[in-house]
Amino acid sequence: AQKVTQAQTEISVVEKEDVTLDCVYETRDTTYYLFWYKQPPSGELVFLIRRNSFDEQNEISGRYSWNFQKSTSSFNFTITASQVVDSAVYFCALSETGDEGAQKLVFGQGTRLTINP
Amino acid sequence: EAGVAQSPRYKIIEKRQSVAFWCNPISGHATLYWYQQILGQGPKLLIQFQNNGVVDDSQLPKDRFSAERLKGVDSTLKIQPAKLEDSAVYLCASSLRTSGWYEQYFGPGTRLTVT
Numbered sequence: 127a128q129k130v131t132q133a134q135t136e137i138s139v140v141e142k143e144d145v146t147l148d149c150v151y152e153t154r155d156t157t158y159y160l161f162w163y164k165q166p167p168s169g170e171l172v173f174l175i176r177r178n179s180f181d182e183q184n185e186i187s188g189r190y191s192w193n194f195q196k197s198t199s200s201f202n203f204t205i206t207a208s209q210v211v212d213s214a215v216y217f218c219a220l221s222e223t224g225d226e227g228a229q230k231l232v233f234g235q236g237t238r239l240t241i242n243p
Numbered sequence: 244e245a246g247v248a249q250s251p252r253y254k255i256i257e258k259r260q261s262v263a264f265w266c267n268p269i270s271g272h273a274t275l276y277w278y279q280q281i282l283g284q285g286p287k288l289l290i291q292f293q294n295n296g297v298v299d300d301s302q303l304p305k306d307r308f309s310a311e312r313l314k315g316v317d318s319t320l321k322i323q324p325a326k327l328e329d330s331a332v333y334l335c336a337s338s339l340r341t342s343g344w345y346e347q348y349f350g351p352g353t354r355l356t357v358t
Binding site: 230233 | 334
């Protein structure tokens with residue numbers, strides 16, 4: 127079965143530091159998708175990125191960047207020059223193909239990131 | 244475009260009582276999901292609908308949980324009777340379709356406390 131491991135339960139850094147959130151996954155699917163979601167204190171899950179298993183190019187969006195390495199089954203997330211507003215719980219997720227081709231998400235345990243001023 | 248709506252936002256009940264949650268997905272989204280998120284954990288899928296049919300309910304505790312999606316739009320999730328371990332946030336999400344991959348958009352959730 128699919129599994130997502132986020133080994134870092136909590137991370138605390140000072141504002142403007144760079145921080146990397148780790149994500150390791152297990153899957154038997156040959157085609158799959160990886161995701162990162164942000165969950166601020168309000169509780170709503172906010173979609174950040176989706177990555178197809180065939181696309182190993184790293185992606186950068188502003189202060190956010192993602193490093194996908196299929197060889198190590200990792201999909202790490204880096205925030206550059208962190209800001210207080212980045213404080214949230216971050217979830218890595220993996221798509222799982224169920225019956226009839228239905229896709230569902232398997233989430234990691236989450237990493238609580240605190241950015242201190 | 245309006246997001247996924249859920250109500251109530253908070254609910255406190257005693258064990259063995261019943262409770263129901265409501266979800267209104269994004270207009271035009273055929274697929275609807277209910278997740279359970281226990282404190283300190285990631286969301287876990289309970290049930291997935293495609294229009295008004297169930298696609299996956301393998302992790303739904305069917306002895307006490309039930310869900311329906313009449314007319315393929317709104318959905319309700321019910322717990323009867325509730326147990327202490329049901330205390331969690333119940334998240335509803337929707338996406339355009341089930342096959343292939345389409346982003347899931349999440350609602351704000353309903354925080355349930357069972358005492």
